[in-house]
Amino acid sequence: MLHQELRLSIMSFLANVEWANFKKLIEVTQASKGNLSVQITKLQGAGYIKVRKSFQNNYPLTECRITPKGREALEKYVSDIKKLLNI
Amino acid sequence: METTKSLEIIEAMMSESRKSLHRNSFYFLLWGILLVPAGIAEYLFRDMSFAWFVWPVVGVVGGIISMIYGNREAKRTGVQTSTDRITYFTWGAFLFGLAFSIVYAVSNNMMPHALILAFTAVATFISGGISKFQPFIWGGILIGIGAIICGFVLPGTYHPLVFSAAIFLGYVIPGLQLRKKEHE
Numbered sequence: 001m002l003h004q005e006l007r008l009s010i011m012s013f014l015a016n017v018e019w020a021n022f023k024k025l026i027e028v029t030q031a032s033k034g035n036l037s038v039q040i041t042k043l044q045g046a047g048y049i050k051v052r053k054s055f056q057n058n059y060p061l062t063e064c065r066i067t068p069k070g071r072e073a074l075e076k077y078v079s080d081i082k083k084l085l086n087i
Numbered sequence: 088m089e090t091t092k093s094l095e096i097i098e099a100m101m102s103e104s105r106k107s108l109h110r111n112s113f114y115f116l117l118w119g120i121l122l123v124p125a126g127i128a129e130y131l132f133r134d135m136s137f138a139w140f141v142w143p144v145v146g147v148v149g150g151i152i153s154m155i156y157g158n159r160e161a162k163r164t165g166v167q168t169s170t171d172r173i174t175y176f177t178w179g180a181f182l183f184g185l186a187f188s189i190v191y192a193v194s195n196n197m198m199p200h201a202l203i204l205a206f207t208a209v210a211t212f213i214s215g216g217i218s219k220f221q222p223f224i225w226g227g228i229l230i231g232i233g234a235i236i237c238g239f240v241l242p243g244t245y246h247p248l249v250f251s252a253a254i255f256l257g258y259v260i261p262g263l264q265l266r267k268k269e270h271e
Contacts, residue, residue: 002236005092008097013103020166024165
């Protein structure tokens, strides 16, 4: 699940903040709206992130935050990579 | 995706998250601009019975502007870090301390400055520590010294002046330094 560039970018960013909105994730990952939306749905489906949708001044607002399960998965992924690279 | 690429992505995203800092200098400058003249005004009008009234006015005005700015800032950055959360809680607790100090002091015919400065010193010192910004740590210490002077050294007449001086040195000057750093 995490061995995909955009999903890993989203997870790595969210692991270091409390929450980020959709606009911020586009800015940091440089991804297209469509692609980001698809990957966010996949991460949400896996239970790695929580998504809260609301409206602000009639504009849709999507806030994402990492879940404990997602944090654990990211930590395991990093540790597996370190083992592979002998770091 | 190559394994080394994964580490590069993680590192890049960590670096991006560190850039996501809110412009907190606004709060220090806003409260400084409100509190320094409030202290001076209280000293100048010390013989008038309504002189204490500047404090609740300053508290309400500062609170409303801070809330509006906070909402706008959250929209602008689109992100909240753990540092932001700790900062909100620290200054939220400070607002309670500020309100408590004013009500307690006024209802007991005491000068509130020593208590307000003590709470401000704690919040400024913590802000300096969590944001790793040295001028606020020293600012907190300076404001703490102001609290001691008001509490134990000088008579009440001079407390508003000590208050304004402590806020200017320990709050406004570090706020200006932070603003400069934010715009670099």
